[in-house]
Amino acid sequence: MSLQEDDFPAAEKILADLDNVFRTDPELEDFFIIPVSGNQNKSPVVHADHSLGLESWCVQHLYCYVYGKLINHKTRKKREDPKVVARLLRGALLINPETAAFWNMMKQLIESERVGPEEDLRFSAVVLGFKPKCSEVFTHRKWVLRKMVAQADVQPMAVLKYLQAELRITQLAASKYPSNYNAWNHRKWVLEALAPKGGAEQKELLKQELKLSHCWTSNHVSDYSGLQYRQYVMQTVFSTFRHEDFLCRTEWLLELPSKVEAKCCSSCAAASVLEQELQMLSELIVRYEGHESLWYHRRFVLHSLQKVCVSAVCAKLGASLFNSVVGSERAFASSVCRESKLAHENGHASRHLNWIENVLRITAA
Amino acid sequence: MVKPWWIPSLGRKKDHGFSAMKQNYIQLTRVFLDEEAMINKKLPKELILRIFSYLDVVSLCRCAQVSKLWNELALDGMNWQRIDLFDFQTDVEGIVVENIARRCGGFLKTLSLRGCQSVVDSSLRTFAQQCNNIEELNLNDCKKVTDSTCQSLSKYCPKLQRLNINSCSAISDQSLKDLSEGCHQLTHINISWCDHITESGVEALARGCRKIKVFIAKGCPNITDRAVMTLAHLCPNMEVINLHSCSSLTDDAVQQLAENCLNIRYLCLSGCPNLTDTALMTLAQHCQALSTLEVAGCSQFTDAGFQALARSCHLMEKMDLEECSLITDATIIHLAMNCARLEKLSLSHCELITDEGIRHLSTSQCAAENLTVLELDNCPFITDASLDHLISCYNLQRIELYDCQLITRAGIRRLRNHLPNIKVHAYFAPVTPPPASGATRQRYCRCCVIL
Numbered sequence: 111m112s113l114q115e116d117d118f119p120a121a122e123k124i125l126a127d128l129d130n131v132f133r134t135d136p137e138l139e140d141f142f143i144i145p146v147s148g149n150q151n152k153s154p155v156v157h158a159d160h161s162l163g164l165e166s167w168c169v170q171h172l173y174c175y176v177y178g179k180l181i182n183h184k185t186r187k188k189r190e191d192p193k194v195v196a197r198l199l200r201g202a203l204l205i206n207p208e209t210a211a212f213w214n215m216m217k218q219l220i221e222s223e224r225v226g227p228e229e230d231l232r233f234s235a236v237v238l239g240f241k242p243k244c245s246e247v248f249t250h251r252k253w254v255l256r257k258m259v260a261q262a263d264v265q266p267m268a269v270l271k272y273l274q275a276e277l278r279i280t281q282l283a284a285s286k287y288p289s290n291y292n293a294w295n296h297r298k299w300v301l302e303a304l305a306p307k308g309g310a311e312q313k314e315l316l317k318q319e320l321k322l323s324h325c326w327t328s329n330h331v332s333d334y335s336g337l338q339y340r341q342y343v344m345q346t347v348f349s350t351f352r353h354e355d356f357l358c359r360t361e362w363l364l365e366l367p368s369k370v371e372a373k374c375c376s377s378c379a380a381a382s383v384l385e386q387e388l389q390m391l392s393e394l395i396v397r398y399e400g401h402e403s404l405w406y407h408r409r410f411v412l413h414s415l416q417k418v419c420v421s422a423v424c425a426k427l428g429a430s431l432f433n434s435v436v437g438s439e440r441a442f443a444s445s446v447c448r449e450s451k452l453a454h455e456n457g458h459a460s461r462h463l464n465w466i467e468n469v470l471r472i473t474a475a
Numbered sequence: 476m477v478k479p480w481w482i483p484s485l486g487r488k489k490d491h492g493f494s495a496m497k498q499n500y501i502q503l504t505r506v507f508l509d510e511e512a513m514i515n516k517k518l519p520k521e522l523i524l525r526i527f528s529y530l531d532v533v534s535l536c537r538c539a540q541v542s543k544l545w546n547e548l549a550l551d552g553m554n555w556q557r558i559d560l561f562d563f564q565t566d567v568e569g570i571v572v573e574n575i576a577r578r579c580g581g582f583l584k585t586l587s588l589r590g591c592q593s594v595v596d597s598s599l600r601t602f603a604q605q606c607n608n609i610e611e612l613n614l615n616d617c618k619k620v621t622d623s624t625c626q627s628l629s630k631y632c633p634k635l636q637r638l639n640i641n642s643c644s645a646i647s648d649q650s651l652k653d654l655s656e657g658c659h660q661l662t663h664i665n666i667s668w669c670d671h672i673t674e675s676g677v678e679a680l681a682r683g684c685r686k687i688k689v690f691i692a693k694g695c696p697n698i699t700d701r702a703v704m705t706l707a708h709l710c711p712n713m714e715v716i717n718l719h720s721c722s723s724l725t726d727d728a729v730q731q732l733a734e735n736c737l738n739i740r741y742l743c744l745s746g747c748p749n750l751t752d753t754a755l756m757t758l759a760q761h762c763q764a765l766s767t768l769e770v771a772g773c774s775q776f777t778d779a780g781f782q783a784l785a786r787s788c789h790l791m792e793k794m795d796l797e798e799c800s801l802i803t804d805a806t807i808i809h810l811a812m813n814c815a816r817l818e819k820l821s822l823s824h825c826e827l828i829t830d831e832g833i834r835h836l837s838t839s840q841c842a843a844e845n846l847t848v849l850e851l852d853n854c855p856f857i858t859d860a861s862l863d864h865l866i867s868c869y870n871l872q873r874i875e876l877y878d879c880q881l882i883t884r885a886g887i888r889r890l891r892n893h894l895p896n897i898k899v900h901a902y903f904a905p906v907t908p909p910p911a912s913g914a915t916r917q918r919y920c921r922c923c924v925i926l
Binding site: 120149151152189191 | 561562592876877882883900903904
């Protein structure tokens with residue numbers, strides 16, 4: 111509609127400026143909308159320090175403009191050239207990344223090879239800098255990565271590079287938004303889809319992930335999604351214990367004393383890892399009072415330990431070890447109950463005791 | 476007000492049941508048999524054909540579905556002389572092109588497959604075999620087209636006059652050699668962004684197609700001075716030549732071009748940074764017919780070159796001097812004095828321009844009647860004073876002022892007061908219009924009308 115083009119003639123110039131920044135700065139990381147009150151006759155696009163900024167005065171007008179044009183193109187009222195569509199899409203998705211329809215149009219452009227997949231990955235990483243919890247961005251990244259990995263001539267080095275990039279990006283996104291479920295879930299998918307299967311590389315990767323999630327948990331004690339990721343990593347590690355013959359299982363352990371000899375067999379190794387986990391959690395619970403997430407993680411650890419002990423063939427494990435662990439659990443929980451000054455921390459501890467009595471013991475029997 | 480018969484009158488009872496509906500239906504079908512339809516009674520077939528000849532593809536296909544008579548007339552070959560399939564793009568695959576070729580046969584003169592990325596050589600071969608009278612073919616952005624298509628065109632379409640293979644990146648010199656052998660009537664050729672094309676292809680084309688008037692080759696960095704010189708010698712009728720981003724060109728090429736092609740009216744040398752004032756002076760010497768000159772990015776040009784150009788090319792209408800950052804107000808003064816027909820002038824990024832130059836422009840001969848577009852973006856010394864000078868340019872339609880930091884909203888408002896139809900492009904946010912005052916249109920539903 112001709113009216114629309116006259117409403118905001120600067121739109122095309124602003125979109126060109128945005129594209130220019132993407133083209134000239136391959137290490138662009140972040141995008142912000144800068145709140146300003148008035149506006150000068152100056153470009154609203156600001157680029158400094160690998161960050162892109164857009165002044166707030168133009169956001170509404172720009173979005174109305176690109177939205178109108180894209181919808182007209184999509185409904186075939188007025189077709190545009192693919193380069194123009196790509197530019198409009200980038201503008202629209204920077205401002206409002208939650209529009210699945212626009213991400214789908216981008217996918218169509220990638221399919222018809224108008225937009226390179228690597229270029230698109232760089233773009234969506236910048237969008238994540240702006241909205242780190244946007245699930246549409248993660249879904250789109252999964253689609254692009256799947257497509258890139260499925261190509262016939264893909265190098266293993268390239269896949270590794272994508273893997274590292276995804277790990278870095280998910281960590282950034284997780285640090286920008288508390289308890290970022292989408293980011294951690296994406297990380298889990300990356301481990302499943304892009305990681306090397308078996309062999310020394312997988313071991314290295316899992317070790318690195320375990321260590322990283324240990325650091326993360328110590329720094330972000332209330333990040334439920336982070337803890338869930340740690341649980342996933344631990345389960346993957348245990349399944350590798352079963353399949354492989356690790357000579358030195360003590361590599362997996364933290365620097366804490368353990369009741370169980372790790373070298374004995376896979377179940378023992380698992381058990382000792384879990385035991386150490388309990389110790390770490392105890393430390394954290396005492397240091398940072400009032401975090402429910404740590405107590406729930408404790409339940410997971412106890413549950414896993416129970417499974418290991420029950421199904422173990424090794425003589426050293428078994429009911430006696432498990433009972434002693436449960437005993438010390440009760441002691442710990444009661445001590446927290448007594449000593450904690452926070453009311454809800456008492457609540458957590460007493461609920462934990464209840465749980466031990468009513469749920470854990472029953473499943474053991 | 477006389478109500479058309481098909482809107483039921485309000486007094487009718489609501490539940491007539493099936494028989495009344497059937498009566499309505501019969502009434503409808505009775506009127507619209509071919510021979511009884513008013514349009515077919517009143518207009519002879521030739522006139523209906525003539526009306527159809529103005530329609531586009533979609534409307535023609537819809538008309539073809541109306542009735543048997545219209546089907547025959549709409550699909551008559553006469554209506555399918557010009558076809559543009561841009562709006563269908565990815566939906567157009569080989570089979571569509573082949574069907575069109577068979578349906579239209581020798582009638583088809585103009586076909587545009589711009590944007591139809593799925594079209595392949597084999598379909599175009601069928602097309603070339605069937606439509607031997609094709610005169611204008613647009614294959615812009617048909618990425619799968621290769622040299623084989625041009626070979627087919629050369630073999631089967633001797634009447635081809637205009638060919639556009641913009642962005643068909645698989646095209647190489649072989650295509651141009653084939654075209655030079657088979658399509659001697661070529662007058663308009665566009666090979667932009669076919670970066671495999673080199674001087675040997677261009678030279679072959681020039682040798683075979685002496686009638687070339689329009690040569691557009693944007694973004695072909697392998698086109699060298701020698702190619703342009705051969706083209707200039709062999710095709711002296713050249714009127715339009717576009718060498719945007721053919722970055723290796725030097726003054727020698729321009730000199731040969733100027734000396735041989737005296738009829739040049741449109742010349743684009745944007746993005747050829749090696750050119751100097753010498754090129755402008757040779758153009759001034761020989762090409763007085765020049766009316767459009769685009770030299771964006773030719774940053775070595777100075778006032779001297781433009782002074783020479785302005786003094787002899789009085790027919791100049793459009794000039795793009797973006798990024799010719801050495802020029803000063805002197806250039807504008809020369810243009811104002813000599814080029815009375817100037818309509819579009821772009822001075823983007825010409826950082827030395829001041830209000831004084833604009834003042835001269837606004838009092839020149841071209842200002843009152845002809846000047847329609849003026850681009851002053853990124854000229855930091857331009858202030859509201861320039862806008863006040865431009866009030867006298869009654870036909871000014873668009874002015875670009877991006878990044879001119881000394882321009883204020885007040886200045887723009889004053890300009891708009893004097894020139895109400897002008898489009899001022901700046902970074903100022905548009906003002907949202909106030910909500911419409913006055914009585915809003917009353918809307919009520921039909922039952923309320925009854926009541």
